[in-house]
């Protein structure tokens with residue numbers, strides 16, 4: 259990203275976005291569970307301060323927050339959403355849900371969520387074809403993938419019709435599932451060279467790097483081939499600090515100190531039945547069944563606080579604070 263202005267072209271997608279992308283998972287019911295009006299207010303404030311790029315997903319169940327924010331600002335931010343659809347029918351349902359719940363005729367960015375390799379991309383070919391057709395018809399502006407793997411980024415490069423990628427990048431390489439940080443950066447740089455837009459995720463390692471937030475954001479900021487970075491936020495303090503850091507300014511020491519104290523926790527309620535659904539959902543291998551009571555436990559050193567396990571629990575046992 260280096261020292262370009264705060265507003266940049268997202269590859270050759272034709273979209274102009276802020277270098278800070280507002281990650282909306284932390285404010286959603288899966289995490290902080292802000293009231294929709296409160297979340298919308300924060301999004302609107304971010305927009306008025308130049309953050310026109312907002313990241314969500316069908317999984318986050320927070321379209322209402324974005325809908326309220328769009329109505330309040332009376333302008334169109336670049337909203338990126340994601341679907342797990344693997345068929346034409348499911349992709350159609352995802353697109354229609356997003357258009358209806360966001361109250362938008364055109365969705366700026368639609369991504370296939372959590373792609374892992376050429377094989378998973380092939381397995382989602384029908385959904386991808388549908389999204390590309392919807393782009394041709396003008397219902398979507400850009401199509402891409404999100405991924406924690408190098409293999410998926412390389413598969414996307416081979417699939418030239420994809421406009422953009424949303425890869426996992428942080429200075430420690432936390433959460434990269436199939437190789438080193440250097441290999442991920444090499445794949446991302448090659449994707450950018452063929453014209454893809456790049457916006458990074460997990461820049462703060464899912465909260466593990468909050469103690470060194472200046473270095474974490476500074477690292478991604480100096481990567482020329484990363485156009486924007488999505489950072490999850492649910493408070494004004496986070497917005498203030500991230501806006502400063504993404505623009506190369508130093509936030510106040512007290513603000514940095516407060517953010518460094520903010521440790522994230524994943525809590526599993528006592529009523530966990532040990533059914534195991536969440537274990538399959540965790541791609542980081544952070545969950546395991548404990549010996550006692552057959553209740554799920556988390557290894558905090560592996561968890562990147564993505565919140566995906568919580569969405570898969572039929573008993574609503576998993577919460578992230």
Ligand code: SF4
Nearest residue numbers: 540561562564565567
């Ligand atoms: S335990 Fe849950 S929040 Fe943590 S990495 Fe796994 S799926 Fe994500």
Ligand code: SF4
Nearest residue numbers: 530531533534536571
């Ligand atoms: S999905 Fe919920 S109930 Fe099932 S093992 Fe996981 S936390 Fe427990």
